[in-house]
Amino acid sequence: MHSFHTPDPVRLRVQLWEGNISLVADETDTTTVDLVPEHGDEAAQDLIDRATVEQRGDEIVVSMPKAKGGLFRRGYSVRAVIHVPADSAAQVETASADIEARGPFADVTIDTGSGDVDLELIANLQARLGSGHLRLGAARGSVDIKGGSADLVIGDVAGAANILTGSGDAVLEHVAGPLTLKSGSGDVVLRHAGENVNAMAGSGDLLLKRVEHGRVEVKTGSGDIAIGVAQGTAAYLDIMTVSGDVRSSLDRADSPTSDEATVEISVHSGSGDVVLQRA
Incomplete structure (x- = not known):
């Protein structure tokens, strides 16, 4: 030692x-x-x-x-x-x-080809992952993650999040700052959005369980989209889908008052269905 x-x-x-x-x-x-x-x-x-x-x-x-050794080394x-x-x-x-x-860390940088990553509490994270799973309990700052086939489970992020994943699924509990996310074929779940959200997926589904304010831009190719709008928040909607169905349980309302929370939602889907509802 x-x-x-x-x-x-x-x-x-x-x-x-x-x-x-x-x-x-x-x-x-x-x-x-x-x-x-x-x-x-x-x-x-x-x-x-x-x-x-x-x-x-x-x-x-x-x-x-x-x-030392070649391709078949032990x-x-x-x-x-x-x-x-x-x-x-x-x-x-x-x-x-x-x-x-384990325990509180300051900034963490990870570059790995394969393997699981489990982080409890950090300040800021920069991670480059090939395959495996990444679990993050909480970040006191921002996170920047690029993964190939890695699955992501992210807890609370106090700052911004920038996430790029190929075929892995991503589950995020809460992102207080802006979220930018691009996924190839993985599914994405965001339980609680803070500020602006810009999410794109190829064939994966996108589920935003609770949005409250700011601007939400969501695009998919063939994946389904579901968005929950917080109670008391007025939503401005711009929804377009080529061949998917659109279902909304949001009530039509007059223009919100100056002190009422608002969120702008822009949804573009190829063949996926779109669901809008109250959180």
Whole structure:
């Protein structure tokens, strides 16, 4: 195990190509790094022996060398358990590894080819994912996520969210700031929208359970669209679908008063159905 005196939050940088990464942020003045072979593999132990683990000012670097071998080489799986002070920043790069972060972190950057990512509480997130699942409990700032076939489960986002996904599904609990989302074939669920929403999907369905104010722009090719408008909010509607059905349970009303909440909703669908209702 490696141990460093770190009375203040650190900037953690991890490169681990295959295995499992567990990050823990808590009230401590010591950073510890423990690297072990996941399956007791001697080849993995050799990688650990050649790893770089060092402190550079306020930066902690954990860098595993890449295993030698070609396309059919056996795996060299390493488990890293790292404890850092609360509100530390983390930058993680992997080829195939699961990543877990517990406790409050500052900004987090993740670049991974495959593997699951589980984050509890962060400031801002920038993530580039290939395949796997990403779960985020809460972000005190903004998130920027690009995923290939990764499924996303996002809790509370205090700032803006920019999400691009190919075939993965996305479920978002609450985005307080503007949301920009593009999906190829995955389904999207947003339970509570804050400010403006701009969402596009190819063949996936879009479900916005509760919108309250701002502007909502939604486009799909063949996916269905359902939007719930909060009680007491007046909605200006611009709905167009080529061959899908449109159903609305919203009551027609006169122009809203100056102090009444309003939302502008623009929906464009190819062959998908559109449903508008009260949340």
